[in-house]
Each structure stands twice: as C-alpha cells, then as structure tokens.
Amino acid sequence: MKVIDRHEAALDRILELVVLLNHDMTQSLARDGLTVSRAHLLWELRHRGPMTQRDVAEALKVSARTITGLVDGLVATGFVTREPHPTDRRATLVTFTEHAATTVAAMERDQQKFAHLLFAGMPDEQFDCFVAGLGDVLTRLRDQGLSYEIREDDQ
Amino acid sequence: MKVIDRHEAALDRILELVVLLNHDMTQSLARDGLTVSRAHLLWELRHRGPMTQRDVAEALKVSARTITGLVDGLVATGFVTREPHPTDRRATLVTFTEHAATTVAAMERDQQKFAHLLFAGMPDEQFDCFVAGLGDVLTRLRDQGLSYEIREDDQ
C-alpha cells in the first residue's frame, strides 16, 4: 500500500506537469499565431516531410475531419500548402512553407533555451536517472496503448 | 552544446508524455461523462471543499466566464450544485454532490492502478531519483511563472 501511495504521488506530479506545460505552451505558441494542435502538425511535418492528410491524422491521433480544419487554418496563415499527390489523385500532400521553416526554427531555439532552463544545474547523475525513468514510463505508456483504460477489467 | 542537446531530448520526451497522457485521460474520463476540464474542477473541489466560482477560476487558471460554463455542465449532469454564499450575496459556492463523490472515488481507484502500472517493477533507487527530478523540474516551472515565455528577453 505504501508503495502505491508513493506511486500515486508521483502520478499527481506528472499530472501537474502536464497542466503547467500545456498552459505555458499555449501562451507561447500564440505569439507565433499558432495553437498547440497546429504546432504539433507542423512539428510532425517537419520531421517526416510532406504527408497526406490521412497520415497526419494518424500521427496526431485525431480524425481525418479534424485535419481538414487544422490544415485549413495553417494554409490561411501561410504555414503549409496543399499539393496534389503525384500518383493518387484522391489525396493531397501537406507541405511546409518557408514561413513555417522560419517559425519552427525559432520554436526550436526557444525549446532549447527552455530545456536548458529546466535542467541547468541539475547534477548529471540525477538528470540521467530522471531521463531513464521518463523513458521507462513512456515505454509502458506506449506499449499498453490506452493504458489509462483500466475500469473494464476492474470490478 | 552537448549538454543542451541532451536536455532537449529530455524535453521532447516530456512533451510526448504530455500528449499521450492527455489523450488517454480524455478517453478514460469520457466513460464517466466527464471531460478533462470538468474533472479538473471536481478534483480541485474535492481537495479544497466548496469554493466560489472566482476561486475555482484561479485554481484552474481560466477566466471566470469559463467557469460559469463548466459549472453549468456539471450542474446539468448532477456532479455539483450552486449554493448561495453565506455572507456574500454576490457569490455562489460550488459544492460536491454524492454522485460526484462516487465518481471521484472511482477515478481515484483508477488512478492508483494506473500509477502502479506505470511504476511497478521500477527499482526503488531509480524511482526515487525520478521523482526527485520531477519535483525539481516542477519547482522551476512554478517559480518562473510562464517559463516557456522566453522570446521577450531573447534577441
């Protein structure tokens, strides 16, 4: 029981972290004319190159319909363009613009500074251990899919 | 530079954790007829007892107007009631119902299981270290207010 209580306290902290980070990111991204979702889309595009909307939907874990809306917004503000798919005329390729590249580069610089701010001065040993624990937690979360879904096999 | 890169990788993991957790929680809470925001409100109420909407707004870091909407929804589904404030006739006290108590208790049980799932089998030493690091990060985040806001004093 003792153990579970400690685990629960840790989860509480993680949840607080989630809330705090979400709030801060929303504020910060607004300065670039972006929202968390749109930035997430840009981020994905940046790392994978042009994608069909379908692929984006899967990457962001949202419905295809939602992507239509997000891309609409990003096209309107000039962050991405819709290009015809070379071989499949049903699909469109969402592609990065120069504008987006500039903005994402700035975001990345911010992220670096922010990361440095969070971890600067933390003893190497503790940092390594923290990252290891984080990786562990992340792995379990991914492995189990919707791991928060416990109530089914509950009572 | 090397150090910052490691820090950035750690932030990336934290961000992935945020995305994953947010997604899972949304799914899970939907089963109870709740949303993340409404559950957050309930959680706060649960730990602090009846609060004025103003206080709730500050606790959740959203505008007073938003709370009106959240409480409307929670009242409609029977999770809370609006009681007149004993001394200030302008204010209303948002209070827990039996229904909410039951649901929150179930949520707490889920959370315990979930926490156990995330950390079970992790060596004590690593767990302690992880929690310490988490606390550290959280402290810095709180201390600096909107810490993600770096661009002002940037270039």
Next chain:
DNA sequence: CCTTCATCGTGATGCCTCCTCACTATGTGT
C-alpha cells in the same frame, strides 16, 4: 470494360474549452 468495395478529403452538425466585452447585483471605503 465494368461492377464492387475500399479509401481520401470534406460539408453539415454538434459539443466542449476558452476569451473579451458589457452589464447587473452586490460589497466597501470615505
């Protein structure tokens, strides 16, 4: 070639979160 079925994107609709501005009803201080 022509059906049949799967897939891509989108219109229509509806719910939820959040915000700002304006306004009423109340407190409070001088």
Next chain:
DNA sequence: ACACATAGTGAGGAGGCATCACGATGAAGG
C-alpha cells in the same frame, strides 16, 4: 451617499474534436 471594486452571466467569437453522409478516385475481379 457616492465612487469604486468584485461576483457572476449574456453575447459573440475562435478553435479543437467527433460522427455521419457523400462525391471522387483507386484497386481487384469477372
């Protein structure tokens, strides 16, 4: 009393997200 601050809400707006239905296109088989 009078001015000013505070609690909550109506109005209106931007987004994020989902499901259902539908048109356009692709792919597989007869």
